[in-house]
Amino acid sequence: MNHWKFLRRGRVSPFTGFRWPEAGQWVRASAADPCRDGLHACRLEQLPYWPSDELWAVELAGTVVEGEHKVSATEARLVGPVTGWAEAATALATACLERTVGHAAAELRATDLESWATMLESTPTGELPERAADLARAAGASRRRQAETLCLYVADAAEGIATYPVASIMYIAARAANQRRSGPDDDPYLAERRWQARWIADRLGLTPS
Structure with a gap:
């Protein structure tokens, strides 16, 4: 094994x-x-x-x-x-930030905020902390609490992408998945962790246990 x-x-x-x-x-x-x-x-x-x-x-x-x-x-x-883990870790952090954006955008769409979701998805990484924070404040003002929380996750991940260890960005993505009200999985946190494991395996050519 x-x-x-x-x-x-x-x-x-x-x-x-x-x-x-x-x-x-x-x-x-x-x-x-x-x-x-x-x-x-x-x-x-x-x-x-x-x-x-x-x-x-x-x-x-x-x-x-x-x-x-x-x-x-x-x-x-x-x-x-x-071999290749250091480079893979950087790419994985970026992928997990993108996943966090995706979870937040899905929640925005679920609360009839399609234009906000599109805005978030199209924001360059360097502008994401400010844009996500703005959307979080707006979502909170309209009492869309889950969307507010998820946008704050995006802001945190985007602000820390250059300095946080990859483990932190991975954790944020998993927590974001778990905050969605209408996700596709019974255990969204575990599903996100499984996605991360598949990503690592595919990137590094690891054989499952």
């Missing part, structure tokens, strides 16, 4: 600060318990919850325990870096 792991630069775990050894060297833990103990990695569908600087293919062994958003094992080793 294929597994992956996001690390900070230099093979450093984001949460524990543990520096992983060179690829091929095994690391061992006494127990495997997601979020509590063990060596953590991800299946493909779990990757959108953990982006960081580096993406590595990982081999797990020993006791392997599946969690909702991660996998824990008593033995693990880095197999090799996934």
Whole structure:
């Protein structure tokens, strides 16, 4: 089964600060318990919850325990870096901003604000923070609260696209999907995370677990 792991630069775990050894060297833990103990990695569908600087293919062994958003094992080793992640992360942030705009535009259309939706979709990225904020204020004044919230998500994502980590833009897109009143999915947040996982897989040529 294929597994992956996001690390900070230099093979450093984001949460524990543990520096992983060179690829091929095994690391061992006494127990495997997601979020509590063990060596953590991800299946493909779990990757959108953990982006960081580096993406590595990982081999797990020993006791392997599946969690909702991660996998824990008593033995693990880095197999090799996934090339192209840095460039893909920049492109993914842009794609997630576009998705956030799409969710906001869909909500505007659902509340009979077609011209506002078209205006938002046609706004250049550099002008999006101000335009989305203006539309949010106007939507709030007309008591279209969901549209107001979604436009604020667009403003936040657009303002932070150059400085936020990709994980933040991905999270904003998922939260925006979840705020739509008339989305096509029973669990829009999960559907957006699945879309992000497919995007990563397609861009980097990863094989699903």
